[in-house]
Amino acid sequence: MLAMNYRGPFRVRADKNMPEPEILHPEDAIVRVTRSCICGSDLHLYHGLVPDTRVGMTFGHEFTGIVEQVGPGVQKLKVGDHVLVPFNIACGKCSFCKQQLFGNCHESNSQATAVGAIYGYSHTAGGYDGGQAEYVRVPYADVGPMVIPQDMDPDDAVLLTDVVPTGYQAAEMGGIKPGDTVVVFGAGPVGIMAAKCAWLFGAGRVIVIDHVEYRLDFVRKYAQCEAYNFRSLEDPVLFLKKTTGYYGADVCIDAVGCEAAGSTAQTITGRKLMMQAGSATALHWAINSVKKGGIVSIVGVYGPTGNIVPIGNVLNKGLTIRANQASVKRLLPRLIEHVQSGRLDPKAIISHRVPLEEVAEAYHIFSTKLDNCIKPILIPPSARA
């Protein structure tokens, strides 16, 4: 079958000779992919920053598809169902799943106890091939996948598999009180969605910080918020202190993760020399910009080793840090309501629709932010017919 094939940092290709997935467990399904996104966090894999990313793997954890085959233990899904598949692989039975921590399932990732299983996200996240392909194996098929409501646009549905729930959970974890000032670091797809969702929780002011002008322009309009380029601010933390009456933001959201720009020291030690698990500039700014007793919500992805952040300030300011991979399954019912009512318009962030055959170009465009790219989606040949 045709699928994305990772060959090393900054090198991927569309490969027609990748093996088709098979049912390997009674609770598996095989899904024919109809839409697949490239996520900002896929770029961490693409850039070679995530340990145990093996050559020959297929990435892709945001996808929708038609169920083609089900294992004998699958009871709810039927062949022919058009489903959206949450990026977390979850058993639904372990102590973590039972408590709705579907991103922290203990029975889907053998390789790391600190990381839940994610489709197409290295062996550190379970070693599953992902959805940037014609077909994909979906374990625990009765737990994660959800049949797409008939009135829902498939472009909206595919964004409900990760970017919308992650942005929403970023705002939710912020514990936003009515009138709060919320600062979102990062105007990528997740940051855009976090800014949009912050209003749903009653934020009084939403500020986005980034350095890519076209993304700042986009988020200003899409999320009806303020947006500032940190390159034009001498010191973004000082700016945020001043603009909040020298008090600090009530809530800061790190929607950037390990590839943040803005600090030469962090960039060199984190991204170039890999002496820490990526560059933690956004988290550093979040900790220092939030008020005393404030909340820092982290959805930006960091590696498993460690990062240089001002943890002393977390203690001295009495901060609460809240972080997790989004628990997509838990959030879906509410998010579907938001999409159906028009409060959220996920598909508006799609900037590029690319044939799966051109996956190398799509990664390059997204990675280097060419052509005002915000969110690329890949369309396999069968979904274009």
Next chain:
Amino acid sequence: MIMENLADNYKHINGWGIDADPENEPTYPMKNWTGDDHRRLDYERSQQQPIDVEVLHSNERPNVTTVFGTSTPPSGISGNLRRKAFEFSESNWNHWLLLLAADRVNVVEGIVDDLKNGHVPNIFAEKGWKAEWKHNPVGLVKKVAITVAVTATIFSLLSGKKEKTENA
């Protein structure tokens, strides 16, 4: 209910649980606390996926998970490095550094495999440079010019040094 049962176990500790507040759950609503954490790994597991490929598992867990990914099992020199990495816990830097080293070795193995299979990898296509040419031709020309200039400079410096050594 859970608290009442637990209290029986701690009668010998004066004041046990007196300030406990079940509502004080910082992970809510992410986590719907049920008390299942205290059962640890004592939950009903699904049927085990047959383990017919090599699956490396963290030494911080007792077993392979009931399902697992079968993409690209460990092989070659990189595979040996990965096996070594899994002798260390996730808390140990050796674990992650060995995995990163394995990833880099794996890239070379990938090129060798391609050539063995009669496929000459088109590195420029794999890097998506067609898109760079379409959307940023000036930038691409600059990149190529800088790369050629740097390579030529290094080459001429090295060959000059070699000549000097031979003449000396």
